[in-house]
Amino acid sequence: MSEIVKKRSKSRVSGVDKFLTFIRVFMATLIVLGVVAFIAQQIWPDNPFAEWRNPDARGLTGDQFKGLVVSGLSQGAMYGLIALGYSMVYGVLGFINFAHGEVFMVGTMSGWITSEKLNDAGLWESNFVLSLFLIILVAITTSTTTAVITERIAYRPLRNSPRLIPLITSIGVSFFIQNATLGLFGPASKGYPQLPKWLSKQRSILTVEIAGTKILVMVVAALSMACLWYLVERTQTGRAMRAVAEDKEIASLMGINVNRTIVITFGVGGTMAGVGGILWGLLFRSVTHMTGFLPGIKAFTAAVVGGIGNMGGAMVGGVFLGSAESIAPLVILEPLGVPGVTQLKDAIAFTVLVLVLLFKPAGLFGEKLSQEDRA
Amino acid sequence: MMTTNLTLKKPFELNWKRILFWGSICALSQVFICLVGLPSELNRRILIESTLSLGYLFILWVPLLFGYVVSKIVKLEGIENPKQGAADLLSGALTGLLGSLGLVLLMLGIDNLDMRDPLINWNPKLFRLLTFENSISFGSLVWIPVGVGLGTVGASLHQMSSQIRKMTAYAMFGLFSFAVLEDVIGDLSEGFRLEWLSDMIYAKKGGMTVTSTIVLAIVLALLPLLVQGKFKKTVDRYRSEAKPEDKRRNSVVLFSIVAVLVLVLPWFLGRIVNELLANVGLFLLLALGLNIVVGLAGLLDLGYVAFFAVGGYTTAVLTSPNSPWFSPETHFGISLLVVVVMATLAGLLIGAPVIRMRGDYLAIVTLGFGEIIRLLFLSDWLKPYLGGSQGITNIPAIDLGPWEVRGADPRSVFYMVLAFCVLAIYVSWRLQGSRLGRSWMAIREDESVAEVMGINIVNSKLMAFVVGAVLASFSGAVLAAKVGSVFPKSFEILVSIIILVVVIVGGMGSITGVMVGSLVLIGILGGPRQPGLLQEFQNFKLLIYGALLVFMMLKRPEGLVPTARRTRELHQEEYLQDAWLGDDESEDREEVGEQL
Structure with a gap:
């Protein structure tokens, strides 16, 4: 029946569909053209096709390209860590926790406070590994607490309301946390203390020049992902989480404490965001009250790219989005003759979101949602 | 959290766990409010001369609220509920005490520890404010009795007779309004040559005088005694009994009175208040548009600011001589036509890709579109056409023959905005009952059912986007002419969120609600860049908007002035339960009305 309805409504609204097809074709052509022009520039700099739109473009050297890939990967790893929180909450409760970006920001902020204090005490320089461990611990605690408290206050009473209601609530929570942080710590941008030389210096691995910080970011992200995988796939708690994501009612009939499992889900999401927050702090070494906003939306994009509810997908989606950005x-815009392309980095991320939802709404690896959430 | 004692309580048996829980939350919130900087910043605004400032008020309402909360008993059907008694008063007092202890600890902390590095409000200013420029012991001596007293008052709210409760509510709320509306009342009395009136109420340095406060409090408290529900009865009788012709005639009379008031009043108002009204109007226009998209069609558009920007930039390009790429310098009227076309196109362009998406994806994608448009306006790529971050300046005033609408004369802007608002209200009102409006509501309630009923979902949703876009673009066009310039910075995502708050606080889908919402929120707290009546709130506006959004969603998702349909939708379960338990609905409704 619903198939028939879908077919009929499709035949009736062909205008919109034609338009969507047009957008799809147009964007695909644009991307292909850009890439081809880029390749043409790289192989044969003087060819007319490469000079057609942007005669000044010089293309990229191999090292530049590798540098872009590396920074994309390390940034993507962080997006992936944040995306896990979105993905898990969406999988379990079926709503977008807009405030998750703020949970991440709170982690970065608390990491800054701790690192500042440690730096004053001299521990930052004398024993960096210990202080790194400490700030990660503090950030995880703060982020997890924030996530759990917001769940308790703002989301639990709304568990059975229409889907948009918790989303709107989470927007409110997001603005509240953002501006509370602004009020508490002031508007100035806060800088993390200098990292030790042995960590931040450039290293050459397999002909790729890479800063030590970026290696650290990728290693920590990979480790956290592995821990999470173990938690979700190999432990009792993880099984409970998967069961609740599948069907809350039946899970509770099977003796699973649904409330507790949801709190754990929020907590685990917060933990990942806390780790991501510290990595952000180490990589960019600055934090303001707005730090969480854009990474939050981008991480959501990453979750959608990988297929929402799908944890491996969230991580891969994060890396994909980071590199794409x-x-x-x-690679695509510069050869097409768009000036000032690096300003459009954020716009690219949003365009990826729109494109994924146009081409493959279930994400690259398929969404994992319960029947009711999919509706 | 809401543990209830089902057995009868002994007179002085206290629920210690509950008191400790709420007491510590009370203390934490007071400390939080202090450290966020609300009291220190708002201390500038004096409400009652040399007695109370807005800053202190922000600390004082906390024990009142938690005293109320801690002694609340959840009423259950069919069980003998415990009676409120002295124990509840005591628990309220203890909660207040714990809250004050939090403040005392904060004072001790500021005095002995230096935490100024991360916490910017951990400073002597806050210390002086908390100790009343005196010693810690003095401060504690003041705060503890005040906290205990307010906690008790909060708890006693449950036990007052409804008459007294109503009187207190009238007095407190009325006094607060008088204090907040100081500028408007002063302005009005000046306009009507009644300066003596405002001189009598308000002190020279701002704030009400103590005598006028007491007199006003008494008058306001007596007000409900005088009215005695006559007003409500009249309205009810009128609603149920009046003939259709009578109703029609009366609404025409009412409408003309309002129209005359709105048209005449600005002449008696000063610059600042007119400016304020113009801002309220601009945001009302936006909110009415968003009300159609979110309230009627149920599409949560978080990138609504994009249409606002399209309106502003189109006007700027067409009318300003400074437009870098194409500057025909047309008249505002002609540009308005183009604005409509552009907004329609933008509505279709943004609407078409998103209408098939799930509701929450739609929200994020529209938010993405809003950001993309802002980033494009900001980018070097479009700089030769739209001016990049410098924007487009020198947009001329609107020339309307004998009159001119320009930002320097807020009254003219107000009339201009008023015209658009009337149009928008008329359009929304007519659309609500139309075939299209009904199909929007059907889609909002259940998309699949609406589709099966033969509603063309795609076209209806697109129409919602287009109508909303056109209304927003009008607002953008007037804003551009009013300010005289457009910058990408004026079109941040924040605007969308603030309008969303206005629509939700007012009541989704309700025109009156949206009007009330924008008047109260934009008028008092202010828009994203525009200050409201309480300019001191500038830095805390978003904090309060965020908290308000959460609060409304939790406690009253249908808004302040809800529509009947929406209320039923959101409280379906309760209605079903009420029907099952027997018809207690009328009683419940009264309670809700009183709480307001």
């Missing part, structure tokens, strides 16, 4: 402006 850092490579696409120079």
Whole structure:
């Protein structure tokens, strides 16, 4: 029956569909053209096709390209860590926790406070590994607490309301946390203390020049992902989480404490965001009350790209989005003759979101949602 | 959290766990409010001369609220509920005490520890404010009795007779309004040559005088005694009994009175209040548009600011001589036509890709579109056409023959905005009952059912986007002419969120609600860049908007002035339960009305 309805409504609204097809074809052509022009520039700099739109473009050297890929990967790893929180909450409760970006920001902020204090005490320089461990611990605690408290206050009473209601609530929570942080710590941008030389210096691995910080970011992200995988796939708690994501009612009939499992889900999401927050702090070494906003939306994009509810997908989606964001402006837009392409980095991320939802709404690896959430 | 004692309570048996829980939350919130900087910043605004400032008020309402909360008993059907008694008063007092202890600890902390590095409000200013420029012991001596007293008052709210409760509510709320509306009342009395009136109520340095406060409080408290529900009865009788012709005639009379008031009043108002009204109007226009998209069609558009920007930039390009790429310098009227076309196109362009998406994806994608448009306006790529971050300046005033609408004369802007608002209200009102409006509501309630009923979902949703876009673009066009310039910075995502708050606080889908919402929120707290009556709130506006959004969603998702349909939708379960338990609905409704 619903098939028939779908077919009929499709035949009736062909205008919109034609338009969507047009957008799909147009965007695909644009991307292909950009990439081809980029390749043409790289192989044969003087060819007319490469000079057609942007005669000044010089293309990229191999090292530049590798640098872009590396920074894209490390940034993507962080997006992936944040995306896990979105993905898990969406999988379990079926709503977008808009405030998750703020949970991440709170982690970065608390990491800054701790690192500042440790730096004053001298521990930051004398024993960096210990202080790193400490700030990660503090950030995880703060982020997890924030996530759990918001769940308790703002989301639990709304569990059975229409889907948009918790989303709107989470927007409110997001603005509240953002501006509370602004009020508490002031508007100035806060800088993390200098990292030790042995960590931040450039290293050459397999001909790729890479800063030590980025290696650290990727390693920590990979480790956290592995821990999470173990938690979800190999432990009792993880099984409970998967069961609740599948069907809350039946899970509770099977003796699973649904409330507790949901709190754990929020907590685990918060933990990942806390780790991501510290990595952000180490990589960019600055934090303001707005730090969480854009990474939050981008991480959600990453979750959608990988297929929402799908944890491996969230991580891969994060890496994909990070690389796309850092490579696409120079590879697709620059050869097409768009000036000032690096400014459009954020716009690229949003465009990826729109494109994924147009081409493959279930994400690259398929969404994992219960029947009711999919409706 | 809401543990209830089902057995009868002994007179002085206290629920210690509950008191400790709420007491510590009370203390934490007071400390939080202090450290966020609300009291220190708002201390500038004096409400009652040399007695109370807005800053102190922000600390004082906390024990009142938690005293009320801690002694609340959840009423259950069919069980003998415990009676409120002295124990509840005591628990309220203890909660207040715990809250004050939090403040005392904060004072001790500021005095002895230096935490100024991360916490910017951990400073002597806050210390002086908390100790009343005196010693800690003095401060504690003041705060503890005040906290205990307010906690008790909060708890006693449950036990007052409804008459007294009503009187207190009238007095407190009325006094607060008088204090907040100081500028408007002063302005009005000046306009009507009644300066003596405002001189009598308000002190020279701002704030009400103590005598006028007491007199006003008494008058306001007596007000409900005088009215005695006559007003409500009249309205009810009128609603149920009046003939259709009578109703029609009366609404025409009412409408003309309002129209005359709105048209005449600005002449008696000063610059600042007129400016304020113009801002309220601009945001009302936006909110009415969003009300159609979110309230009627149920599409949560978080990138609504994009249409606002399209309106502003189109006007700027067409009318300003400074437009870098194409500057025909047309008249505002002609540009308005183009604005409509552009907004329609933008509505279709943004609407078409998103209408098939799930509701929450739609929200995020529209938010993405809003950001993309802002980033494009900001980028070097479009700089030769739209001016990049410098924007487009020198947009001329609107020339309307004998009159001119320009930002320097807020009254003219107000009339201009008023015209658009009337149009928008008329359009929304007519659309609500139309075939299209009904199909929007059907889609909002259940998309699949609406589709099966033969509603063309795609076209209806697109129409919602287009109508909303056109209304928003009008607002953008007037804003551009009013300010005289457009910058990408004026079109941040924040605007969308603030309008969303206005629509939700007012009541989704309700025109009156949206009007009330924008008047109260934009008028008092202010818009994203525009200050409201309480300019001191500038830095805390978003904090309060965020908290308000959460609060409304939790406690009253249908808004302040809800529509009947929406209320039923959101409280379906309760209605079903009420029907099952027997018809207690009328009683419940009264309670809700009183709480307001």
